[in-house]
Amino acid sequence: MAPSASKTSTVKKKAAVYITGESPLVEEYAELGSSHGYTVVVQWNEDRKRDTVYRRSAIVPAGTSLALELTNTDLERKKKNLQKLDRALPPTAAIISSSVTVSASEQATWINHRHRLSGCSVLPSFSAGSVIEVAPTVYTPVETMEVVRRFFASLGKTCEFVEDRVGMVLPRVVCQIINEACFALQEGVSTPAELDTAMTLGVNYPHGPIEWAEAIGLRQVEAVLVALQKDLGEDRYRVAPLLRQMAMTGEWWNKKPQEGS
Amino acid sequence: MIKHVGVVGAGTMGAGIALAAARSGLDVILYDVNDTVLRQALERIKTDLKQGVAKGKVPADEVSSIVTRIHPRTNLSDFHACELVVEAIIEDLRVKKDLFKHLETHTKTSTVLATNTSSLSVTAITSVLRKPERGIGLHFFNPAHIMKLVEIVRTRATSESTVAFARSFLHDIGKQPVLVRDTPGFIVNRVARPFYGEALRLLGEQVATHEQIDRILKQGAGFAMGPFELMDLIGIDVNFAVTQSMYDQFFGEPRYRPHPIQKQMVDAGRLGKKTGAGFYTYNDNTK
Numbered sequence: 102m103a104p105s106a107s108k109t110s111t112v113k114k115k116a117a118v119y120i121t122g123e124s125p126l127v128e129e130y131a132e133l134g135s136s137h138g139y140t141v142v143v144q145w146n147e148d149r150k151r152d153t154v155y156r157r158s159a160i161v162p163a164g165t166s167l168a169l170e171l172t173n174t175d176l177e178r179k180k181k182n183l184q185k186l187d188r189a190l191p192p193t194a195a196i197i198s199s200s201v202t203v204s205a206s207e208q209a210t211w212i213n214h215r216h217r218l219s220g221c222s223v224l225p226s227f228s229a230g231s232v233i234e235v236a237p238t239v240y241t242p243v244e245t246m247e248v249v250r251r252f253f254a255s256l257g258k259t260c261e262f263v264e265d266r267v268g269m270v271l272p273r274v275v276c277q278i279i280n281e282a283c284f285a286l287q288e289g290v291s292t293p294a295e296l297d298t299a300m301t302l303g304v305n306y307p308h309g310p311i312e313w314a315e316a317i318g319l320r321q322v323e324a325v326l327v328a329l330q331k332d333l334g335e336d337r338y339r340v341a342p343l344l345r346q347m348a349m350t351g352e353w354w355n356k357k358p359q360e361g362s
Numbered sequence: 363m364i365k366h367v368g369v370v371g372a373g374t375m376g377a378g379i380a381l382a383a384a385r386s387g388l389d390v391i392l393y394d395v396n397d398t399v400l401r402q403a404l405e406r407i408k409t410d411l412k413q414g415v416a417k418g419k420v421p422a423d424e425v426s427s428i429v430t431r432i433h434p435r436t437n438l439s440d441f442h443a444c445e446l447v448v449e450a451i452i453e454d455l456r457v458k459k460d461l462f463k464h465l466e467t468h469t470k471t472s473t474v475l476a477t478n479t480s481s482l483s484v485t486a487i488t489s490v491l492r493k494p495e496r497g498i499g500l501h502f503f504n505p506a507h508i509m510k511l512v513e514i515v516r517t518r519a520t521s522e523s524t525v526a527f528a529r530s531f532l533h534d535i536g537k538q539p540v541l542v543r544d545t546p547g548f549i550v551n552r553v554a555r556p557f558y559g560e561a562l563r564l565l566g567e568q569v570a571t572h573e574q575i576d577r578i579l580k581q582g583a584g585f586a587m588g589p590f591e592l593m594d595l596i597g598i599d600v601n602f603a604v605t606q607s608m609y610d611q612f613f614g615e616p617r618y619r620p621h622p623i624q625k626q627m628v629d630a631g632r633l634g635k636k637t638g639a640g641f642y643t644y645n646d647n648t649k
Contacts, residue, residue, distance in 0.1 A: 227582060230581060231582075232581035261570065264568060270578045275583055277560050281617065282553050290548070291542050295540035299511060300549070303509070306585065310553060337619070
């Protein structure tokens with residue numbers, strides 16, 4: 102089907118922004134948006150109970166002028182979220198969707214109003230960065246990207262327009278560093294604490310790879326690597342089995358067996 | 363506390379290690395094959411100390427005593443009183459193995475023999491020792507008198523007492539050790555590979571420009587320098603050689619595969635800051 106040629110409209114200050122997706126990304130961006138003057142409404146989600154400055158609602162409120170879709174791990178849910186947003190929002194409202202584990206162009210094929218969607222790079226713990234990667238899809242007109250640029254500028258972020266590729270720049274580099282550290286750990290090269298010390302003191306990294314993995318979330322890191330391996334079809338991105346195991350169980354390594362169990 | 367330390371090789375790393383030890387009150391025998399190299403090393407050490415004084419890191423009245431604690435020598439037998447000897451010569455396995463054989467004959471049997479190699483196998487270097495349990499890796503980072511981190515590299519033969527001795531020496535000279543099993547790249551050179559490798563692939567696939575990738579990783583992720591700035595600083599040839607060495611030592615593991623862009627830059631003579639151009643171009647007056 103032919104994508105709609107209509108335009109997206111600029112988001113005004115105090116405008117309503119609706120956020121869907123997974124924790125803790127939705128909370129990070131809800132707080133960021135609220136603190137920059139937006140009226141933020143977050144998709145209702147049974148696993149979060151206490152809300153602060155923003156409201157939660159299962160329904161996209163009337164008058165919403167922009168939506169963020171921040172799911173990286175569960176792509177079926179991401180698809181449902183995007184389709185719901187596409188139905189509920191007026192065609193002039195833009196959707197900025199995380200395109201770290203699935204390209205924004207592929208996401209655009211899931212919805213009717215393809216012109217309104219732009220990709221962006223979001224991973225937990227990076228929402229304070231002053232630069233954000235955004236990726237137009239093959240359908241995105243410059244008008245939509247201008248809406249995206251202005252929105253992120255109003256949050257204090259400069260946009261870097263990059264090609265729409267799985268993994269984008271920051272997630273691909275950071276997650277591969279973490280993966281390498283997990284391979285080293287699995288091979289008994291050193292301990293988690295010493296790996297972190299080595300990278301922060303030896304090459305001045307902002308965080309040690311293990312500490313970073315915990316801050317981002319192991320499921321998120323795993324999802325990025327799995328997506329890269331699938332998209333590029335290369336062994337280079339295979340997930341360290343130790344990382345996968347920790348992502349699945351939520352348990353850290355080297356735990357002594359529980360006494361009496 | 364250890365009192366006498368030997369350093370073989372008066373290049374950048376050797377001089378830095380000698381300075382780090384002398385500053386902490388140790389006597390250092392600094393060995394090299396000729397007086398000219400040793401004189402140059404002492405000049406560099408004095409310059410580094412002058413900078414240390416200017417930055418308030420070194421008390422001015424300590425400078426002369428630090429310098430007198432460094433004894434330049436051209437004879438390996440001068441290591442006889444040393445409890446530890448650290449080798450910091452050229453990264454050539456045959457030359458290092460040969461040296462370690464000689465070191466064993468010129469030192470007490472209790473002396474710990476350490477290599478500062480960054481890219482060779484500590485196991486291979488220390489395998490020539492009749493007592494390989496006293497062999498160990500001590501990987502200092504450049505500049506060695508400033509950088510706190512040292513990777514202690516243990517082989518299968520390294521004894522517990524050798525490791526404990528290395529730890530206490532590093533503690534005495536104010537360094538932060540991490541203990542690493544002898545594997546290619548140890549921790550830092552290995553875990554840092556994707557920072558360059560993925561950045562080069564992103565550039566090669568034209569996902570973003572090198573300037574964009576540097577900005578995203580600095581201002582988005584908090585790295586102090588972007589990968590392309592850092593490759594220019596290290597030297598693209600040096601970085602390429604380390605990558606190639608890791609790839610070979612892991613028998614073609616795809617995570618360490620070098621990128622054609624690296625070779626092309628080397629072929630073009632664009633090695634980074636030192637040649638005035640790498641991924642970025644530099645003015646002559648910035649060198």
